[in-house]
Amino acid sequence: MKYLHTMVRVQNLEQSLSFYCTLLGLVETDRYVDEANEFTLVYLAAPEDLAQVSAEKAPLLELTYNWDDEAYQGGRNFGHLAYKVDDIYALCQKILDQGITLNVPPKDGHMAFLRSPDNISIELLQKGQPLAPAEPWVSMQVSGEW
Numbered sequence: 820m821k822y823l824h825t826m827v828r829v830q831n832l833e834q835s836l837s838f839y840c841t842l843l844g845l846v847e848t849d850r851y852v853d854e855a856n857e858f859t860l861v862y863l864a865a866p867e868d869l870a871q872v873s874a875e876k877a878p879l880l881e882l883t884y885n886w887d888d889e890a891y892q893g894g895r896n897f898g899h900l901a902y903k904v905d906d907i908y909a910l911c912q913k914i915l916d917q918g919i920t921l922n923v924p925p926k927d928g929h930m931a932f933l934r935s936p937d938n939i940s941i942e943l944l945q946k947g948q949p950l951a952p953a954e955p956w957v958s959m960q961v962s963g964e965w
Contacts, residue, residue: 820905823944824862824879826898828891832859832884839863845880848872857886877903899932899940899965907931907945908956924959928952932965940965 829835839845845863852859861882864872872879883898904910907925914921914933922940923932928950931943942965 820910821875821877821903821946823877823901823903823942824881825900826881826883826942828883828885828896828898830891830896832861832882835882835884836861839880839882848879849876859884859886897939899942901942901944903944903946905946906950907943908950908953910943911956920962921959922963922965923961924956925950926952926957926959928956934963934965 836847840847840863844866846866846869847861848864848869849862850859861884863880863882864878868878871877881898881901907928907930911921911925911931919933921931921933923930925931925943925945929945933941933943935941
């Protein structure tokens, strides 16, 4: 397993970039704008991590700016922790065997979400190419929030 990023939602992207980049000294490494779904993702890294980020795309802070006016309450501004895993199906089966709910099962062989005992959202991403879609994952329902 490899740590990838932590995601936080931000209300004002420019203000947040000023805080994280100008004040704290983080460096913007990537930006993704999705006009159809009205959000922007900005990835930031600490200067000493830039070589590693260039090679591995980790460790990063992901700022998620949704273009709507939602005021985030109850910790919703914190998004998730993300980890790259060797075999998403094997790890998800281990998680299910412990009685833990997969909020988003790995239907696509690439991504899954679950919650920690403290209700922290955790994203699992398949290392390399997605695994071929397979049961029981394809038929599993999405549940709860992630």
